[in-house]
Amino acid sequence: MSDPSTELPLITDKERVRRLLALPGVRPDRLDRLRSARVAIVGIGGLGNASAQYLAAQGVGHLTLIDGDRVDASNLGRQVLFGPADIGSFKVTAASKALLRLAPNCEVNALPVYLAEHNGASLIGSHDLILDGLDSALPRQWINQWALTNGVPVIFAGAVGYEAQVLGVYGKPPCLSCLWPSLDGADVDCVTNGILGPLVGMIGSLQAAQAINHLIGLADRPGTLWTFDLFQGRSRVVSVPPNPSCPVCGPTGKEISL
């Protein structure tokens, strides 16, 4: 019996970007950057599930997925790359399989580990862009510091309860620590606070949109913080200025240890 996958029509990179070509500001010669781009997604929870599938579908050539978690039944309401058969598997492994069904030409590197200071640089080095969808604050601060030092853009996002926010940091001030120099005591989780399933899809998609905008050379939006509160029915776009006293990107910036 032949392998069904060999009978699938080959979807070329050109077809994946065809509908981008009509967009204002998109230059056809820059669309090749999607195929050559290496993007790391840290945290394959609700945000990572959403951003990964849009990046793969749109034709990003390489995705590195970083998360040491395994799929739990309580994830299935919002982590839409996973099905019941994936329960107990590493999230990155299950996500990788789903992404390759969506985009067989995408190179997916699944790393079932947690990012920490001792392994962070080796995990996210050699990438053009980082998407952060972590559920803990300290590694997020480390990524912010590492990315500024190395000039690598990061699209940060968080979502819990009915609230979410997205902030892109593009290798220069302002950065995450301009707003929150310390995140001690900031961790709240979806276990105790709940999470509205579609909210992570919406926010992960916004991360992916900012990532694709960056990769194809559309204007970055440094210092633009999107905030959403779906309980109150409010969304806001806040302009964040550089903070001269920022412990990371200010004149007295220092390294953050985990």
Next chain:
Amino acid sequence: MELTVNGEPIQVTNVATVGDLLDHFRVQHQAVAVIANGDIVGRDIFSQFSIQDGDTIEIIRFVGGG
């Protein structure tokens, strides 16, 4: 005193500093960012940073979770 807080006009009384404003809204000072008239206010000076009539204030709580 009339302020614009997170894009909405509000009237407050007995508010002299950013710290007072956070207390007015019962917002914990930890893991919250404040932008006053376009400049970030350091958390260590929330209680000294004066607020004037007509100021525009953004109060932004960190939202983690993924």
